[in-house]
Amino acid sequence: MDSITTQVYPAGILNTLSRDEVARLTDASHGDLYERLRMCMLAVLNSDNPSDDADHVMARYDEFRLDVVPVNRGVRLDIHNAPATAFVDGKIILGIRELMSAVLRDLIYFHTEIENNSNVDLMVGSGITNAVFEILRNARVFKPQTDPDIVVCWGGHSISDIEYQYSKEVGYQLGLRGLNICTGCGAGAMKGPMKGATIAHAKQRLSPGRYLGISEPGIIAVESPNAIVNELIIMPDIEKRLEAFVRTGHGIIVFPGGVGTAEEIFFLLGVLLDPANSDMPYPMILTGPESARAYFQQIDNFLKFTIGERARDKYQIIIDDPVKAAKEMYSGVQQVKDYRIKNNDAFYFNWLLNIPASLQQRFKPTHSNMNSLNLRLDQPKHKLITDLRRAFSGIVSGNVKPDGVAAIRREGPFQIMGDQELMNSLDQLLEAFTEQGRMKLPGSRYEPCYQVVS
Numbered sequence: 001m002d003s004i005t006t007q008v009y010p011a012g013i014l015n016t017l018s019r020d021e022v023a024r025l026t027d028a029s030h031g032d033l034y035e036r037l038r039m040c041m042l043a044v045l046n047s048d049n050p051s052d053d054a055d056h057v058m059a060r061y062d063e064f065r066l067d068v069v070p071v072n073r074g075v076r077l078d079i080h081n082a083p084a085t086a087f088v089d090g091k092i093i094l095g096i097r098e099l100m101s102a103v104l105r106d107l108i109y110f111h112t113e114i115e116n117n118s119n120v121d122l123m124v125g126s127g128i129t130n131a132v133f134e135i136l137r138n139a140r141v142f143k144p145q146t147d148p149d150i151v152v153c154w155g156g157h158s159i160s161d162i163e164y165q166y167s168k169e170v171g172y173q174l175g176l177r178g179l180n181i182c183t184g185c186g187a188g189a190m191k192g193p194m195k196g197a198t199i200a201h202a203k204q205r206l207s208p209g210r211y212l213g214i215s216e217p218g219i220i221a222v223e224s225p226n227a228i229v230n231e232l233i234i235m236p237d238i239e240k241r242l243e244a245f246v247r248t249g250h251g252i253i254v255f256p257g258g259v260g261t262a263e264e265i266f267f268l269l270g271v272l273l274d275p276a277n278s279d280m281p282y283p284m285i286l287t288g289p290e291s292a293r294a295y296f297q298q299i300d301n302f303l304k305f306t307i308g309e310r311a312r313d314k315y316q317i318i319i320d321d322p323v324k325a326a327k328e329m330y331s332g333v334q335q336v337k338d339y340r341i342k343n344n345d346a347f348y349f350n351w352l353l354n355i356p357a358s359l360q361q362r363f364k365p366t367h368s369n370m371n372s373l374n375l376r377l378d379q380p381k382h383k384l385i386t387d388l389r390r391a392f393s394g395i396v397s398g399n400v401k402p403d404g405v406a407a408i409r410r411e412g413p414f415q416i417m418g419d420q421e422l423m424n425s426l427d428q429l430l431e432a433f434t435e436q437g438r439m440k441l442p443g444s445r446y447e448p449c450y451q452v453v454s
Contacts, residue, residue: 002083003063003082004083004086008076010074011094037066037104038066041079042082043221044232046083047095047096047226061083065081066080099225102139106135106234106235110131114135114236128361129243133247133349141348146348150181151250151253153193154254155188156189156257157186157190159438163255164189166287168196170325170326171195171197172322173323173327174197175196175201175209176326179330179333180210182248183213184219191228212229213225214248237362238393245264246268246282251284253325255287258439259399271359280352285325285328286317302425302426359389365397365404365414370414371414373416375387375423376419398414415451423453430448430452
């Protein structure tokens with residue numbers, strides 16, 4: 001059997017909904033919100049699927065739908081034609097049931113309490129930060145009585161087995177030191193650290209370990225949550241997702257990846273290079289096996305060329321040494337703890353971190369907006385960082401996000417224009433990603449969604 005039709009009762013706080021909340025959920029079964037809900041739910045039910053082809057998944061389960069039904073105990077989900085792999089002997093896997101509840105919780109909360117709230121201004125930085133905080137708090141991410149211990153791990157879903165095993169070993173070493181893992185929730189470098197940490201946490205009798213997965217509707221369809229995620233948070237867009245990472249995490253490890261990882265690196269460096277954050281400790285480690293040395297050298301060279309030498313002060317590169325990577329991160333997290341104590345900042349949410357408004361505002365990667373990016377070296381570095389981040393974000397959208405893929409099919413590749421020297425460097429970097437198989441899963445033929453024009 002390839003699909004199943006059944007009824008599911010959400011787990012957690014959604015078992016105790018008010019009548020008004022149930023009414024909102026019933027109303028949610030219409031319009032754009034319902035389609036986002038349907039897409040995210042299908043991704044969760046398709047957990048651990050290695051495919052990054054959202055169209056294929058949606059086509060395979062084109063008859064999948066769900067109805068939100070108010071009942072005497074709260075709410076019930078009637079799901080039709082769901083992936084059979086989410087069930088065992090006709091019963092839904094408990095972890096998937098919990099992730100479904102998280103999707104429902106976050107999408108409805110943002111829609112009813114933030115997006116349509118006249119008291120929330122999502123056009124200003126403080127309003128965006130407060131929205132990120134409210135979503136995370138509603139998801140019960142914050143643990144006020146614990147010391148800093150969350151390490152965010154970024155990296156590609158399309159990595160080699162050697163790189164995957166390395167990320168798992170780093171996660172293991174982090175777990176042995178009592179650190180928890182937060183990733184984008186998908187496969188590859190997002191799953192490896194979590195998998196390694198589970199063993200280490202078991203050895204150290206740290207139960208339950210925390211394996212946070214932070215996603216957003218546009219990406220979850222192509223990066224279904226891996227089976228280890230035990231706390232899933234759906235942010236409304238990529239910018240708020242990135243802010244959630246850097247304000248929740250106490251340090252960041254970057255494994256090999258592609259354009260999505262490059263986008264994350266530029267976002268974080270754009271934050272850390274802001275003068276307001278100059279004295280703030282925030283450990284950032286780029287690490288991988290020996291086979292990834294050339295990859296990190298390419299990234300390092302591109303950062304030096306575009307941002308300058310001062311960017312290198314904000315990260316360190318550690319090759320083929322998972323123990324050292326874990327030790328350095330543990331030491332960095334302790335510095336974060338000392339800084340938060342000294343400055344009376346919360347351990348669970350980095351309020352003092354200043355995120356430039358240009359990195360917080362939503363960027364819609366249309367052909368017009370991609371064509372209008374100012375990719376020139378003769379401008380302030382913070383502006384260049386912002387537009388490079390947006391360029392990478394647009395390529396991610398054109399590669400895998402349903403809206404972006406549809407736009408490429410309608411109008412052809414994005415045109416990315418700028419200084420000839422900068423365009424040559426960017427083209428070389430993107431070409432290297434393609435040759436190394438970092439744009440798509442191994443075995444698939446990559447058709448570029450962009451053209452670099454000088």
